[in-house]
Amino acid sequence: MQRTQAPIGVFDSGVGGLTVVRALRAQLPGEEVFYLGDTARVPYGSKSPETVARYSLACARFLLKYRVKLLMVACNTASAHALPVLRNAFEVPVLGAVEPGARAAAGVTQAGHVGVIGTLGTIRSRAYEEALKRLNPSISVTGQACPLLVPLAEEGWTDDEITLAVARRYLRELAAKDPAIDTLVLGCTHYPLLSSMLQVAARDAFGRSVTLVDSATAMAHAARDVLVSRGEIQVESLGERSMGGQLRCFVSDASRLGELASRFLGESVGDFEQVDL
């Protein structure tokens, strides 16, 4: 049964995944999107794989009550630990954060040297490295944890000399490990907010321009591919950007959201609906 009219469901451990919603709404303007941020239990990065899988199942079940036609896991940690569990548990197609980003990076690197930046948890999981190696075993992958970029993005210092200095320091460490990198994966939902800073910092660190691959945009492209292949895409998503599908945002804890969320989404968020998971 085709479910063209059904919404797309996106969940994340917090509000960072709204960058994925932003990319979705740019790519697929006719789609209705239901977003769930598990803000009561953020961050997932420091929790055990079993706990992350359990929380992810709860998030997925919540969104499936709305009969979503596609489930998107914006959280990198949940993508690393819960995708097989989710794909086993549900019939709906499930799209993670890592595979689309890795696929995009494998497609654009000329040198075959890819850098990945992310949280400590994402870099330690080696999820991007494994995904890239599966796509092309000859690609060399080097990771760099950038723990300060999330709080800098959340503080709103996105066009700022301090953020630039921090990004420069991290990317110089990465360039020292592999100076041949020509493609940099932004392996964290928060990083699209810092992409112009990261572009400048990468040029400084590598002495030339580096292609940034934004996982959020890559996920939106992948979502389009899945929906087209299943014949479940809204016609408005294929045309001009005039139609705006509805967006509903749910959170498991409502504290300190308003100020943050619109920064990530790039548009004002309506009311958040608080839910128990």
Add this chain to the structure above:
Amino acid sequence: MQRTQAPIGVFDSGVGGLTVVRALRAQLPGEEVFYLGDTARVPYGSKSPETVARYSLACARFLLKYRVKLLMVACNTASAHALPVLRNAFEVPVLGAVEPGARAAAGVTQAGHVGVIGTLGTIRSRAYEEALKRLNPSISVTGQACPLLVPLAEEGWTDDEITLAVARRYLRELAAKDPAIDTLVLGCTHYPLLSSMLQVAARDAFGRSVTLVDSATAMAHAARDVLVSRGEIQVESLGERSMGGQLRCFVSDASRLGELASRFLGESVGDFEQVDL
């Protein structure tokens, strides 16, 4: 019944509270200290007061199994939300993070203008403001949230130009709100690691030196007062610093601890014992 030989119990949402243990071991070198970091559920700052109280009760029950003679709540959020519950539930004396820091600040301010820096949650709770007002209603209290200082301290950038630039920016915002501040409360377990940076930044922001009040040291002084008043202090704690009481560290999740913990404690931590709460 006096329980001089019993340990002191300290809990925190994470490893930051080890700065309190460090101050305790400097002030009370003869005391045995049992530390519990609820690293599986860190941070408490974004959770509801009810949840924080429930988690705090679990931490307290765990430490009380070891018959601690004094329970210290190093976490500012838990101090703000759980102290009355803990004091109702248990007979052991309970010491929070806020009251000792507020008392120390009230004692040293000459101008009667106190600044408080902390996480967003601590500043929003107004816990230090309320505690200072209870001590002396004429004191003017101004808070400044400094969300980036915790990740900077955890990154280990404690003697660093970027950290200095961040501290300067926050303290200039504080000075703009009240230029008459002469005393600054470090209202977060992580900040003692940054105290030399904060001293420099405060001098820049206020154009003169400002007295820093470290909650961790204030808590250690208060612990000493409580134990002396109850006749439960180890004799070694009153003499020279030659005797080292035992330190045991428990955590509810063991990932990424080793590198962090010794930074906060100022000595190498032995094995962490992982526990279920």
